[in-house]
Amino acid sequence: MTDKIHYRRDGDIAVLRIANPPVNALSQEVRAGLAAGMDRAEADTGVRAVLIVGDGRAFIAGADIREFGKPPQEPHLPDLCNRIEASPLIVVASLHGVSLGGGLEVALSANYRIAQPAARVGLPEVHLGLIPGAGGTQRLPRICGAKDAIGVITSGRHLGAPEALALGIIDEITENDPEEAGLLWTGSLLAEGAARRPVSELPGPAPLDWDAVYDEVLKKGRGQISPAAAVRAVQASSELPFIEGLAEERRIFNDLMQTDQRKGMIHAFFAERQVSSLPELKDVPARQxxxxxxxxxxxxxxxxxxxxxxxxxxxxxxxxxxxxxxxxxxxxxxxxxxxxxxxxxxxxxxxxxxxxxxxxxxxxxxxxxxxxxxxxxxxxxxxxxxxxxxxxxxxxxxxxxxxxxxxxxxxxxxxxxxxxxxxxxxxxxxxxxxxxxxxxxxxxxxxxxxxxxxxxxxxxxxxxxxxxxxxxxFIGNRLLNTYRSAADHMVLDGASPFQIDSALQDFGFAMGPFAVSDLAGLDIAWAMRKRRAASRDPRDRVGRYADKLCEAGHFGQKTGEGFYLYEKDRRGGTANPRVIDLIEAERHDRGITPRSFTDAEIQRRYMAAMVNEGAKVLGEGIAGRPLDVDMVLIFGYGFPRYRGGPMKWADMTGLPEVLADIDRFAAEDAYFWSAAPLLRELVAQGRTFDDLNRDA
The missing domain is CATH 3.40.50.720 (NAD(P)-binding Rossmann-like Domain)
Structure with a gap:
């Protein structure tokens, strides 16, 4: 036992109370304490059932974030869940607050589950680039079926107690104190002579059209792989015996652990919690x-x-x-x-x-x-x-x-x-x-x-x-202006706005830059271009084709025409052929011979421009940390979270490779592709943007 788990007897019921404030995260001490508590209960003469309950604000909020990135310590969570489920005693979990990730997996390893009215449950591992790895993809489908389990797991959303009850995840909603309610429920089970009910012994869920579901989830994830991988894990619950399904779940989990997407989403997870915490404001009171x-x-x-x-x-x-x-x-x-x-x-x-x-x-x-x-x-x-x-x-x-x-x-x-x-x-x-x-x-x-x-x-x-x-x-619109200019340059040189939008959606953006412009209103950028015209450096390559659209009164979605054509009551737009005519006319006037671009090259140039400007913003002190830039782009500009933000993407791509791209592009346009001094400095020192985050 550890001091994180309190053991007591109430008649023939052993109570394991988790006490790891503030939210009972599943630290090594908690895992070891629960395993030892199960051993003690089974050895305690007269004990017929075990009640697992959480102290304070939650049952178990999930993994202990302090252990992220460190070698796992025994007992591992999958082993703990299997240990709980294998007990010859009746095991009841009484849930309150949140039961998320490993917390819900622990609850699923119990025979019965009750919850407070305001309790919430969920398996949010996809938000970390992973899948549930302690039986969640095998036990949940056996309770609520494959379709509903896939919906819960691939969305990572929290379910309120009423929805959890309807899906069979919990057996009853109770109003009383979690421990008091748990004792009453467990006592009634014993009085009725209820049997053990291990979820692992329930039949696997009915099969679905797995390939179709996989394709649908992959498309919805815009390139994020963990939700689609979860579909394959749930498929294993339908097609394999439970033990083999657990092994397949673990294989998929371990494969995802090695991906850049997992690294990006873990970075975003911690950066989101750190970004609003500034050391210089630690002891500064805010005004009321x-x-x-x-x-x-x-x-x-x-x-x-x-x-x-x-x-x-x-x-x-x-x-x-x-x-x-x-x-x-x-x-x-x-x-x-x-x-x-x-x-x-x-x-x-x-x-x-x-x-x-x-x-x-x-x-x-x-x-x-x-x-x-x-x-x-x-x-x-x-x-x-x-x-x-x-x-x-x-x-x-x-x-x-x-x-x-x-x-x-x-x-x-x-x-x-x-x-x-x-x-x-x-x-x-x-x-x-x-x-x-x-x-x-x-x-x-x-x-x-x-x-x-x-x-x-x-x-x-x-x-x-x-x-x-x-x-x-500031940070966001300054970067936007730069990477949007990179897109405009590619249009002048031979790419179409529609190819660029498609390539960047494939990269993971919800919308490409030209579709975003239509949504915001082309007149906004037009006004800015006119405001900047007098002070613009003559080396700055600014296309005129968008101005021609605006001069004709076409401002995007609000007027029905922009880079795309929009029909009333029809979602999205279709490529506007007038735009291609305007672009070709401008290329002719400028004497530009268009060339082809691959989607990969479009993505690389767009990202290099974004990273380079981000490095300039950092070097000038406009942003204090690379993670600040990452959070601005993720939360304000549709940057795919699973890539961690542009500065994290650059680290994972390799700063020497990014700088080599910029230097190569500078042979075409030395003014626009002027490498940030900070980027050169980091490459020369063999350091990364993450090093700057740690230094802050």
């Missing part, structure tokens, strides 16, 4: 924020207001006229109604948010009591400076003044006030009540407690907050 103001009630402003309402904040939204204020209120109401429909809030909460917590107004003075005000008006420096001058006049001392600008200089905006130390950038991504990324842009004079307040607000809103310094586009 309970009431916020939002200036501008368009799509972005309404989304920010919605996110704040859903987080329990009071919101005053400022618009220019009563008509636009009412329109903003309607947008917010629609967003909140969507949250109700998705089960995020109750009808009572929705009513209270809209009637008590939200005020839409046209008077600057309405913001006088706000603890923090976020400006979300048109992306124009003169307009933003005028707004901040007004905020400076009406907001109370100590109020944080935030701009949601996507590109503009936060220092210049702050200079429009008498309190630049209170000014910060909070760059949300649209729709702001859905997208998880928040860039916290720290200006030259931003006070530390204002920065801490930005991160505290991000946490309260459920965002992944990333610190950025001030430059045009």
């Amino acid at each position: 924020v309970e009431e916020i103001g939002v200036v501008g009630g368009g799509t972005m402003g309404a989304g920010i207001a919605t996110a704040a309402l859903l987080a329990g904040l009071r919101v005053t939204l400022l618009e220019t006229t009563q008509e636009t204020a009412e329109a903003a209120g309607a947008r917010i109401a629609g967003n909140v109604a969507g949250a109700l429909k998705r089960g995020k809030i109750t009808a009572e909460q929705k009513s209270r948010m809209l009637s008590e917590a939200l005020l839409c107004d046209t008077r600057d003075a309405a913001l006088s009591d706000a603890d923090l005000v976020i400006e979300a008006v048109f992306e124009d420096m003169d307009i933003k400076r005028e707004v901040f001058g007004r905020l400076d006049a009406v907001c109370k001392p100590g109020a944080v003044l935030a701009t949601n600008t996507s590109y503009l200089d936060v220092n210049e905006i702050a200079a429009a006030t008498s309190r630049p130390s209170d000014v910060i950038g909070l760059h949300f991504f649209s729709p702001a009540h859905v997208m998880k990324l928040l860039e916290v842009v720290v200006a030259d004079k931003t006070a530390d407690d204002v920065t801490a307040t930005g991160f505290a607000l991000g946490k309260r809103l459920g965002k992944t907050a990333v610190r950025s310094g001030v430059c045009e586009g």
Whole structure:
């Protein structure tokens, strides 16, 4: 026994209580303690059943993340689960909080399972590039069938107690304390003379069209292999005896352990937890924020207001006229109604948010009591400076003044006030009540407690907050501008926008860059190109074909035509032949002889541009750590999580190889393909971006 497992007798029931705060992770001590507890119970005269229950907040939240990447120690989890299931005693698991991954696998090795109403279960291993490796793919299908098991395992989602009950994963939902309820349930089983019920002895699930299911899951995963691998493991539960199925599960698990996808997803897992934790803010208290103001009630402003309402904040939204204020209120109401429909809030909460917590107004003075005000008006420096001058006049001392600008200089905006130390950038991504990324842009004079307040607000809103310094586009849009330029250059040189989109979807992006442009609106980038034209370096190769589309009034999805053609009530678009005509005309005017590109070359150039600009952002101190860049691209720009982010991808590809690509491309365009000094330095030193993460 270990001090992580408490053993006691209650009549003829032995209770094994897991005590490994805060969430009873399955550390080596817990595994050893459970195995020893089973031995003790079986040797304890008169014991007829074992109840396994968790202390504190959860039954078992899953593996101990402190053991990730280290050699596994005995007892291994598969052996523990088999040991529990092989017991001659009746074993009951009483679940509360979360029972995830190995936690659910332990529960599945018991004979019976009960749960609290708010309990949640799941097998989220696919989010780490793996499959359940302790019998989850063999036991779960025997309980709920192959189709439902595949749905649970390949999605990695959490199931509430009612759904788990309906699938047969648990036997009853109980209201009482987990241990008290478990003792009552176990006692009733003994009184009824219930038999042991090992899941391994249940028949395997009925077969499916395994190849069709595999292909469907692989396509849905956009190149992620672990969900599709899970299908093959579940197939083994149908086609093989239990012991052989366990061996096949373990073989697949071990194969996945060696993949770059597993490395990428483990990196993303830890980076997500580290990115919002800044050592320089460790002892800096955030300012109190309970009431916020939002200036501008368009799509972005309404989304920010919605996110704040859903987080329990009071919101005053400022618009220019009563008509636009009412329109903003309607947008917010629609967003909140969507949250109700998705089960995020109750009808009572929705009513209270809209009637008590939200005020839409046209008077600057309405913001006088706000603890923090976020400006979300048109992306124009003169307009933003005028707004901040007004905020400076009406907001109370100590109020944080935030701009949601996507590109503009936060220092210049702050200079429009008498309190630049209170000014910060909070760059949300649209729709702001859905997208998880928040860039916290720290200006030259931003006070530390204002920065801490930005991160505290991000946490309260459920965002992944990333610190950025001030430059045009900050981290995300600066990289976007660069890798999008690489795509434009390939179009000029012979690739089609449609081939590029397809190649990058094959790489794992949800959408290619040209489809994304159609979704965002081609007029946005067009306005930016016009704004930059006067200061643009003559060596910068900028295509004109997209301008021609815009000049004709074609702005993408919102007008029905862009790089693709869109039909009402039809999902997605079809390639616009007009675009090819415009591109060919421009190539002719520029004297460019087009050449062919392979999909692999498209992917390589796109990624090299992204990594190179990421290294420049790091070298300039705009981003503090490579993991910051990775999290921005994953949460804000659709970068495939299983690749870990662009900087992790570069490490796994090999920095010397990436630098060699950039130097080779520089022979064609030395201005664009200027290698980042930091990248050259790392290659010369034989170091990686991960080394910089560890140094931070």
